Amino acid sequence: MNEFLNIVAEINNAKKVLVLGHIMPDGDDISSVLSLTMGLEKLGKEVEAAIDWKIQSYFYELPEVQKIRNFEQVKNYDPDLIVIVDASSPDRIGQFAQLLEKYKVIVIDHHGTNTYFGNFNWVDTSFGATAQMVLRINKELGVKYNERLALINLMGIQTDTGFFRYANADERVFLDAAELIKFGASPNVISRMILENKKxxxxxxxxxxxxxxxxxxxxxxxxxxxxxxxxxxxxxxxxxxxxxxxxxxxxxxxxxxxxxxxxxxxxxxxxxxxxxxxxxxxxxxxxxxxxxxxxxxxxxxxxxxxxxxxxxxxxxxxxxxxxxxxxxxxx
Ligand code: 5GP
Ligand code: MN
Ligand code: MN
Missing domain, CATH: 3.10.310.30 (Diaminopimelate Epimerase; Chain A, domain 1)
Structure with missing residues (x-):
């Protein structure tokens, strides 16, 4: 819990933040990157979001996904802080691994295989999705949720629990999802976009x-x-x-x-x-x-x-x- 508060303090102090996700991004990764980015933007920070990999086309049904840049677009961005979400080791962030030495790095993740490669690492395998951890960071920072942020944040919880089917779909998963639904998210938008969009x-x-x-x-x-x-x-x-x-x-x-x-x-x-x-x-x-x-x-x-x-x-x-x-x- 201490690391959680340290991370909240570090993010609070930063003005310019780069939020990174992992290669071969999945719904939890895109959700976590965007939820944190949108949260920090609401707090008036300058934020860039980036992933060094192609994003599956159906995610672009959510207009916010266009915020996510590639390596070339942000390689010269000079942030106060890098926050990496849902990635367990440096190889998972692709070419962004080059930046690790140069910047202060925070890692927020739920993989048991995490190598603690940041300066601050909040790693908790009891969470079904990293998106749940981002929800907690955002709330602690005082971010006010609207319908769009709630929807984006919910996507990670839905996808990493196999739409609430896997063993990681515990009480906290349902409570977090219910909270986001109360903020206006419609789970059906995400399930239709991901599950019923096949060629x-x-x-x-x-x-x-x-x-x-x-x-x-x-x-x-x-x-x-x-x-x-x-x-x-x-x-x-x-x-x-x-x-x-x-x-x-x-x-x-x-x-x-x-x-x-x-x-x-x-x-x-x-x-x-x-x-x-x-x-x-x-x-x-x-x-x-x-x-x-x-x-x-x-x-x-x-x-x-x-x-x-x-x-x-x-x-x-x-x-x-x-x-x-x-x-x-x-x-
Ligand atoms: P998937 O099979 O969907 O690609 O990945 C399943 C899980 O394994 C995800 O949680 C993902 O983060 C992890 N994973 C997949 N590929 C790799 C890899 O090459 N390296 C590491 N460290 N984790 C991986
Ligand atoms: Mn992932
Ligand atoms: Mn995940």
Whole structure:
């Protein structure tokens, strides 16, 4: 809690702030970046928001997303303070990692794999979303919520809890969401924008993913992949496979789902999900990534078939040894 108050004091004292999110930004990241940016603007501060990655096109239905700049646009901005949200380590902020040495840095995050790379770090894994932490920072700073800020802030809570379905959807998640809804946010705006905005090509891409699906470890492990050729053949890009890993996890009996996405030739993003007990962040960390016990990832360079083999091998071994330690797994 002390770090929370230190961070509030630091932000209070700063006039010019750069708010950064992580690469491959998700709803919680965009929500956290924008909620903090909008909050600080309301307090009269000069703020820039930036993410060193392309933002999925459907987020632009929220006009505020246009506030988010890329690295080139803000690399010469000279802030008093940098606040990084929802990112667990320097590699997660892309080229902005270059600025870490030069500026005072605050990290606000909920990943158990956080490396405490800021000068001040508020890391609390008990929050389902970083957006909940930003809500607390904003309120402590005295930010008054209107309908737009409430909506943007709610998006992170909705997306990181899988629209209130995951185990992290606890009482505080619902209370925070209710508070933001009271301020005027409509959850339906976000759920429609994210869940009901699919192109027909994405269904064909899903069919290709299902074609590649394999079940392993007596049904506990399921995995699939999409190569850059698969994306091209379906007239899709890697942003069109968002949510596929959750589809794999939704199979009855599956504890661990893995999805590999070759978003650039020889650059593969690996997504891990688990349902009830297996800690996928441990496997992701071994492979140079990170995340949460139920959702983690890493990026690996090389041939997608080799990477798939390696990733499945490591997961299989870990899953077997974890299963033997008290989990039922017949073999
Ligand atoms: P996703 O599978 O949706 O890309 O990511 C799931 C979770 O793992 C997210 O919480 C994300 O922050 C984390 N994650 C994904 N990829 C990486 C990575 O390359 N490095 C680290 N440290 N975390 C990752
Ligand atoms: Mn995130
Ligand atoms: Mn998050």
């Amino acid at each position: 027909i090509e994405q269904f064909r891409l899903l069919a290709t993913m299902v074609d590649h699906l394999k079940i392993d470890c007596d049904g506990l492990l399921a995995y699939s992949y999409l190569s850059s050729e698969d994306y091209a053949a379906n007239n899709c890009t890697e942003e069109d496979s968002g949510g596929f890993v959750s589809e794999i996890r939704s199979i009855k009996g599956v504890e661990v789902a893995i999805f590999l996405s070759e978003y650039n030739p020889n650059e593969v993003h690996v997504s891990f999900r688990s349902k009830e007990w297996f800690d996928v962040s441990k496997v992701a960390v071994v492979l140079g990534g990170g995340g949460h016990p139920r959702a983690a990832g890493c990026t690996i360079e090389g041939d997608i078939k080799d990477i798939l083999e390696e990733v499945v091998k490591i997961t299989r071994v870990t899953l077997k040894s974890e299963s033997l330690r008290g989990r039922s797994f017949g073999n």
